[in-house]
Amino acid sequence: MLTLSKLIDEVKCYETVRMMRWPEGICCIACGAKSVTQRGKHATYPIRQRYVCGACGCQFDDLSDTIFAGRHQPLPTWIACLYLMGLNVSNQQIAQELSLHKDDVHQMTSELRQAIADKRPEVQLSGTVELDEVYVTAGHKGQPEQVKKKTVRDADANSKGFGDGERSKRRNRRSSG
Numbered sequence: 001m002l003t004l005s006k007l008i009d010e011v012k013c014y015e016t017v018r019m020m021r022w023p024e025g026i027c028c029i030a031c032g033a034k035s036v037t038q039r040g041k042h043a044t045y046p047i048r049q050r051y052v053c054g055a056c057g058c059q060f061d062d063l064s065d066t067i068f069a070g071r072h073q074p075l076p077t078w079i080a081c082l083y084l085m086g087l088n089v090s091n092q093q094i095a096q097e098l099s100l101h102k103d104d105v106h107q108m109t110s111e112l113r114q115a116i117a118d119k120r121p122e123v124q125l126s127g128t129v130e131l132d133e134v135y136v137t138a139g140h141k142g143q144p145e146q147v148k149k150k151t152v153r154d155a156d157a158n159s160k161g162f163g164d165g166e167r168s169k170r171r172n173r174r175s176s177g
């Protein structure tokens, strides 16, 4: 049966993961050193590149320390699942598209959501926080009905010469109080 994950290029999936986790070039997952050399391929997944760190000797591969490591489902299935989640597709529909059991999909989407939440940096504001000036629209020329619905600044209302009874009353009340 033809499924979305079978149409996805596995090599591209690995390239994508590499680009996302190491945008500045591959570095050691243990010490962060950049002196990393390739050390053969993964025994089960020959596309998965293995590395060794020149600084601390740590050995790792493309998926080490990621949510995709040590999974039963191959990487394209996870990437396809992530893609469909981004389109707001339901678990049941994802299960159909990828020919998976819906319980498995439920597990996958829960873990992916959690991983995304864990990675999201907290928003921090520091120092003096300022707001820009706020402009209040005085009115829409030729659309008195629109103007009536809005709060109008007195000076502008005067200069524009909108003189309907309702606002005149309001203006008087405001200027007297």
Ligand SMILES: [Zn+2]
Residues within 6 Å of the ligand: 028, 029, 030, 031, 032, 033, 053, 054, 055, 056, 057, 058
């Ligand atoms: Zn290292």
